[in-house]
Amino acid sequence: MSQGLGQGGSGQEGFRRGSLGQVFSRWPSLASANDGSPAADALPAWMLSAHRRRWPDLVEDGAKAVLAVLVPVLLVGWGLAAGPPASVAMAGLLVAGVLAAFLGTLHVARLRRALRASEAQFSAIFERAGISMWREDWSAVGEAIAALRLAGVTDIEGYFAARPSELRELCGRVLIKDVNAFTLEETGAPDKAAFVGPLDRLLPETDQTFVQWLVALGRGDRFFRSEAHIVRAAGQQSDVLFTAMLPRERAEFCDLLITSLDITAYKQAQARLAAAEGDLARAARSITVGAVSASIAHEVNTPLAAIAANAQASLRWLKRPEPDLAEVTAALEDVVSEARRARDVVARTRSLFGTASLALAPVDLVEVAREATLLAERDLRANGATVLITADPDLPPVTGDLVQIEQVLVNLLVNAAQAMAGSSGRRDVAITVRGDPGAVRVTVSDTGPGVPPEQRARIFEPFHSTKPGGMGMGLAICRSCIDAHGGDLWLDDAPGGGAAFHVRLPTACRSPA
Missing domain, CATH: 1.10.287 (Helix Hairpins)
Known part of the structure; x- marks a missing residue:
């Protein structure tokens, strides 16, 4: 089952590759997550339990x-x-x-x-419970995760990010044994046969959270809660909140009791509210841009008019039978003065909309990448895109403004999903976080058609867009933000085709330029 997948806020400690930190859940639990093992890579208690047959x-x-x-x-x-x-x-x-x-x-x-x-x-x-309840057999998953941990694999998510087919195959080995009557009543299913069987029948390709269950099991968490979207018998997708107490012994994997709460209506209400807020924000931006444009036009037109008048006067003085060089010099000095005034107007405008006041703090780019996938989830799902995240262990933080860096990654994720909208093959968005000398680099790559060579030179220019109806400001703003952090943003070809955008930011020991 599932983008937790991720958490809604930043209050929960982010998962770090190789360190077996907190599971990234949209609905973080207040219950203790681990088994109190002193070492981060210690095997959970259930893996150390013997294979006992529990006779009644x-x-x-x-x-x-x-x-x-x-x-x-x-x-x-x-x-x-x-x-x-x-x-x-x-x-x-x-x-x-x-x-x-x-x-x-x-x-x-x-x-x-x-x-x-x-x-x-x-x-x-x-x-008779007034909540949907499922009984599932996770025995095959328990054996697979135990084998990985005993083989020394601590980065469960990174392991399956590199092997998506194995992840899907393992999901198919989870067996739904039974659901209660309320599940049928809530979903409108005719009988339990609509649910009983392999779990992968119900989870779409865009599911982001099954792997987080594996991470929780591999670390020995006591409790897990996550939000998923499942496919019903009629084919429609529903948003569901799943909760479960995780096994403490191997024998318990054969009968896992899981509760689910349908939050589809809640999510739809959220989406309508977000759309209304977006429309209001766009209207406010349009009004603001119109007012600012009128102000800039007024401020710039005045020195431009003066420049034109003085230039024309200079030409008239020069065209006389006896040119009056003193008048020409005075007029040209006025031209220079008015040109400087126009330059100052532009400089003031740039400082007004620039990033001079960054809220600098140490930022964990792995955590930011996870948060960005949550913020972009609606666009990712709408375009049928699946996100795979891999990262180096023990990456240092970078110095930057959390909100601005997050927005840059959201923009890149949405662009990647939209670029693959017409693709007939897999729509995978890969996020990799790697360490560079004195910096950390985040790469967002897709399996879309890529960017034509003739457009690459202009793709970061303002008002240049490759999308119908696009304003062409997204990538320009992204580069401006990254430049303000003393970093770099550039475009390459993805290894398997498509586009790969790289964001490189200095680590916390350095200051942005």
């Missing part, structure tokens, strides 16, 4: 009852063979054995009744 007490007590009967019978047989005196003693033992067997049978009956009552109580809770 009923079977154990039944075996005791059988032995209580067999032992006296064997002793009586031996006594009869030994002679009459021993037979009397053995007869007493036989009576005691029969009595013990009778009492054992009564105990077994009580256990059976208690077991049936317990099963009935669980069934009542499961079927």
Whole structure:
């Protein structure tokens, strides 16, 4: 199941490759996440538990009852063979054995009744609960994750980011065994057959969060909660919040109890609110741009008019039969003065809309990349794009403005998703975070058609857009932001085709230019 996938805010500690930090969840839990292991790479407790077959007490007590009967019978047989005196003693033992067997049978009956009552109580809770509940078998996943951890793999997410086919295959080995009646009522499914079976039937290709369950299991978390979108029987997608207590022993993987809450209507309301806020913001920007444009035009037109007038006067003085060089010199000096005035107007405008007041602080680019995927999730899903994140372990923070860097990555992610909108193949967006000397580099690459060579020289210019109806300001603003941080933003070809945008930012020990 699932972009947690990610968390909604920055209050939760981000996951760091190789360090087995907190799982990145959109709905962070207040429950303790780990098993208290002192070492970050220590194996979780459930991997150290032996493969025990947990026999019910009923079977154990039944075996005791059988032995209580067999032992006296064997002793009586031996006594009869030994002679009459021993037979009397053995007869007493036989009576005691029969009595013990009778009492054992009564105990077994009580256990059976208690077991049936317990099963009935669980069934009542499961079927009559006012929330959707699922029973799932994650045994294959538990064995696979244990094998990886025992082989020394600590970066579970990075491992599967490089092997998406293995991730999908493992998702198909999770078996949904049962769902309760409320699940059918809530989803409108005709029967449980719509859900029972492999999990990958319900998770679309754009799911971002199944791997986070694997990360939580690999670290031994006690509790996990995440938001996913699943495909219903009719084909429509629903947003669901899943919660589960994770196994503490290997035997518990065969019967995982998971609850789900349909938050589709809530998400749609959020989307409508965001759209309304976006429309309002665009209207406010249009009004602001119009006012600023009128102000700039007024400020610049005045010195330009003066420049034109003085230039024309200079030409007239020069065209006289006897040029008046003193007047020409004075007019040209006025031209220079008015040109400087126009330059100052432009400089003031740039400082007004520039990035002179950056809120500088240490920034974890892995965490920023995760947050950016959450902010861009709606556009990613709308274009059928899947995000894969890989990062080097123990990367140092960079110095920068968190909000501006986040917005740059959001813009690059949305551009990548839109570039693949018409693609018939896989629509993968890869985010890689790597360490460079004195810097950290984030690369956002896609599997789209790429950028034609004739457009690359102008792609970062203002008002140049490759998208119909685009304003052509996104990449120009992105480069301006990165330049203000003393970093670099450039474009390359992606290894498998498509475009790859690189953002390189200095580490915290350096200051932006």
